[in-house]
Amino acid sequence: MGTLNGILTRLFDAVFWPFRTLAPIWPLIAISFAIGILMLWTFGKVSDQEAIRTVRDRIRGNLLGIRLYGDDLGILFRLQGRILRQTGKYLLHSFIPVLVMLVPILLVLTQMNLRFSVRPLEPGEQAVVKVRLRQASPMRESVELLVPPGVALETPGVRIEDPDEDLREIAWRIRAVEPGEHTLTVKVGERDVEKTLRVGGAWQSVSALRTGRDFWNVLLWPGEPPLDASHEVESVAVTYAALPITFLFWDVNGMPSGWLIFFFIASILFGYGFRKVLGVEV
DSSP states (O other): OHHHHHHHHHHHHHHHGGGTTSOTHHHHHHHHHHHHHHHHHHHHHHSOHHHHHHHHHHHHHHHHHHHHSTTOHHHHHHHHHHHHHHHHHHHHHHHHHHHHHHHHHHHHHHHHHHHHSBOOBOTTOEEEEEEEESSSGGGGSOEEEEOOTTEEEOSOOEEEEETTTTEEEEEEEEEEOSSEEEEEEEEETTEEEEEEEEESSSSOOOOOEEEOSOHHHHHHOTTSOOOOTTSSEEEEEEOOOBOOOEETTEEGGGSTTHHHHHHHHHHHHHHHHTHHHHTOOO
């Protein structure tokens, strides 16, 4: 999974490179358009278009029947039953295309989250670094956070150990000093774990979490190589601020995962708007 994440991250770095000087809303709109059209084209190739067309025509016919015979309860109930059955058939015909698109779309979303979720720290800005351990026992060992010259360590590690709530975290507050990509080092005994820290610059790929917790967490956080399963450290996180994305005076990331909501709405609208151009029944 780490190898695949590395390849996809470099690929998407190349895809977003032409947009690096623009506001982040423009590459977000561009990728929404591209994915919307791609999803529509894939749906048309994978789905049974003739069956979908037939089901849609029958649903329209039954809806028309409701308008014509709405005062006859017997006919009305029969027509509503037919609409429910045809709707079930439509969903069944749509299930396989959606299943085919699910995996590639998930990979795209993880790469978008890497770029549209949070922003780099600004020089002088503070952040919290959280280290989560796999077992509680290393909490008694020497666990240190080492920072490079461009970063200041402002507090000692605050340790949280509660077996009832499965909390095995240590947190430090740091302050960004110089712009650039820095490397934080977590030492647990004789073993080290590195975590990137981005300071300054325009919007870019920012890895807020490096983890080796399980397959899904490694999949969802592709910005850095996964941690070895044998290491005492399960994850290292940095609390970056949300990336400001403005669309028509709307702060897209003003709500949790706002970029994701915008992406889904925009890609669906783009796909629906081009359905006749591509001749796809949806």
